[in-house]
Amino acid sequence: MSDKPLVLGTHTLQSRLIVGTGKYATFDQMQQCLEASGSDVITVAVRRERLIDADGRNILDFIDLSRYTILPNTAGCFTAEDAIRVARLGREILEGLENPGSDWVKLEVLGDTKTLLPDPIATLQATEALVKDGFQVLCYTTDDPITAKRLKDAGATSVMPAGSPIGSGQGVLNPNNIRICLEYLKGDDPDYPMIIDAGVGSASDVAFAMELGCDGVLLNTAIAGAKDPLTMSSAMKNACLAGRQSFLAGRIPKKLYATASSPETGIISPSVR
Amino acid sequence: MQITVNDEPRHVDSGTTIADLLTELGMRPKFVAVERNLELVPRARHAECELAENDRLEVVTLVGGG
Numbered sequence: 001m002s003d004k005p006l007v008l009g010t011h012t013l014q015s016r017l018i019v020g021t022g023k024y025a026t027f028d029q030m031q032q033c034l035e036a037s038g039s040d041v042i043t044v045a046v047r048r049e050r051l052i053d054a055d056g057r058n059i060l061d062f063i064d065l066s067r068y069t070i071l072p073n074t075a076g077c078f079t080a081e082d083a084i085r086v087a088r089l090g091r092e093i094l095e096g097l098e099n100p101g102s103d104w105v106k107l108e109v110l111g112d113t114k115t116l117l118p119d120p121i122a123t124l125q126a127t128e129a130l131v132k133d134g135f136q137v138l139c140y141t142t143d144d145p146i147t148a149k150r151l152k153d154a155g156a157t158s159v160m161p162a163g164s165p166i167g168s169g170q171g172v173l174n175p176n177n178i179r180i181c182l183e184y185l186k187g188d189d190p191d192y193p194m195i196i197d198a199g200v201g202s203a204s205d206v207a208f209a210m211e212l213g214c215d216g217v218l219l220n221t222a223i224a225g226a227k228d229p230l231t232m233s234s235a236m237k238n239a240c241l242a243g244r245q246s247f248l249a250g251r252i253p254k255k256l257y258a259t260a261s262s263p264e265t266g267i268i269s270p271s272v273r
Numbered sequence: 274m275q276i277t278v279n280d281e282p283r284h285v286d287s288g289t290t291i292a293d294l295l296t297e298l299g300m301r302p303k304f305v306a307v308e309r310n311l312e313l314v315p316r317a318r319h320a321e322c323e324l325a326e327n328d329r330l331e332v333v334t335l336v337g338g339g
Contacts, residue, residue, distance in 0.1 A: 020339030030337065045338025048279045048331065049298075049305050058304050059337055075338050088313050089333050092306035096316050166339070198339075220339025 001248055006216050008193055009104065009136035009157040011069060015039045016210070017240040018071065018195070020220025024229065027062040033223055034068070036233040043071045043106055043218065046090045060097070070094055070101035071138065074108050078119070080126035083109045087130055104136040104157065106197075106218075116166040120147045124154055131155035140197050143177040145184045152185055152192065159185055160197035160218060163209060167221040169201030172209055182213050203232075203239035210243025211251070274326040285324060292319040298332070305334050 006013040020043045024030035034042055044059065063070070072090030077083035087105040094102035109126050111119040118141050130137050136157040141147055143161040151159050161181055164170035172178055178196070185192050196209040197218040206217045217240055226232035274287055278298070285294060291314055295302050307314050308331040314322050324330075 020337070022337040022339045024337060043339055044335040046306075046333050047336045047338075049300055049334040056299070058301070059335055060304050070335070072335065073338055085308065085311070085313075086333075089306040089308065089331075090335070092313060092315060093304065093333075093335055096303050096306075218339075 001245065003244065003248060006193060007191070008138065011041070011100065011104065011136075013041055013069075013216070015041075015237070015240070016216040016244055017206070017237060018043065018216060018218040019223060019233070019236075020044075020218070021059060021063070022220050023224035027057065027059065029229060030059075030224075031062055033229050033233040034063075036230055036237065037223065038237040040067070041069045041071050041101075043073050043220070044090075045073055045075050046086045046093075047076075065097055065099050070097075070099050071104060071106050072101065073106040074126075076110070077108065078110050078112075078122075080109055080122040080129065083107060083122075083126045084129050084133070087126075087135060088133070091135070103134070104138060105130060106138045106140060106160070107156075108140045117162070118142055120144070120150075123147075124150055127151055127154045127156050138195070143174050143181060145177060145180040148181045148194075149184045158193040158195055158215075160195040162198040163196050163205065164199030166198040167225075168199055169222060169225075170199055171201050171205035172196065172199070172212070175208070175212055178209070178212050178214070186213075203235040206236055206239040207243035207246065210240055211246050213247055216240075274324070276324055276326075276328045276330060278330045279332055289324050290320055291322045291324065291330075294324065294330070295319065295332070300332065305332050307332050 006016050015038045017039050018041045019037045019039045074083040074086040091102050109119050109122040111117050127137050138158045139151045139156040140160050148159045163172035185194050193215040195216040196214045200219040200222045209217050223229050223233045
């Protein structure tokens with residue numbers, strides 16, 4: 001079955017899996033995992049340049065900028081103002097590198113350090129400001145359908161609800177909310193993209209999110225923190241594709257009682273002794 | 274004169290530009306973005322932007338993240 005590519009604003013993605021670049025043991029391992037994921041969009045963070053760096057290595061030395069579109073995030077920001085500053089700093093770097101990722105941002109405005117859950121009000125304010133400033137905003141948010149709708153109305157290119165808290169590996173905790181988000185965002189606009197961002201722990205979580213009808217999954221820790229990140233990266237790629245195909249194929253309805261798969265006629269006569 | 278770079282105090286000669294500072298710090302200009310007193314200074318202006326006493330600079334780059 002043929003599938004349309006995932007379109008996020010002006011970006012057309014080959015893969016529906018977006019992966020992060022954080023928490024890898026080495027840049028070499030990161031490179032291999034990015035390759036195995038099949039992703040063409042990868043996220044990065046914006047941080048202070050260390051003033052003294054023994055080996056002077058930068059992640060940009062290990063990323064093929066002609067192959068990957070970089071999606072800079074605003075991770076670590078707790079106010080709309082700081083998120084806007086970080087988004088502009090990321091754009092400045094990517095413009096200089098002539099990477100197509102200079103026109104978008106993965107917006108995170110966090111509420112507190114314990115949950116890393118988004119501050120919905122600050123996220124909305126930052127979305128409005130960044131959209132006005134010309135950014136295509138991919139919004140990390142909770143699975144609250146009303147907030148999701150407000151972010152879309154504010155001009156977000158994609159709304160990206162968390163399945164569960166960042167890095168928690170709990171998967172999609174409230175599939176009903178995700179279903180309602182999908183209905184509210186896509187009801188009269190079926191091509192509007194919604195991505196599950198955060199909380200994924202294993203390949204089945206990715207497949208499940210895709211089967212719900214999400215357009216993509218964004219993850220990082222689930223690969224980088226696995227015992228064997230390279231194998232997990234490949235598993236995530238396959239799960240994303242499997243989940244997508246399963247969604248497109250249309251699953252059977254769930255029923256309480258059994259339905260035989262084998263013919264119910266032509267069965268040999270029961271033994272009578 | 275005294276400035277701060279990423280919260281660390283630093284002494285620079287007067288007339289030092291942002292481009293000069295990045296060279297002094299051994300940073301590759303293409304890999305960084307610079308904020309001066311909370312305002313982004315585009316790369317095209319690094320060579321002409323002279324630092325002033327008590328300037329607060331943020332010099333950032335891209336790192337691994339999710």
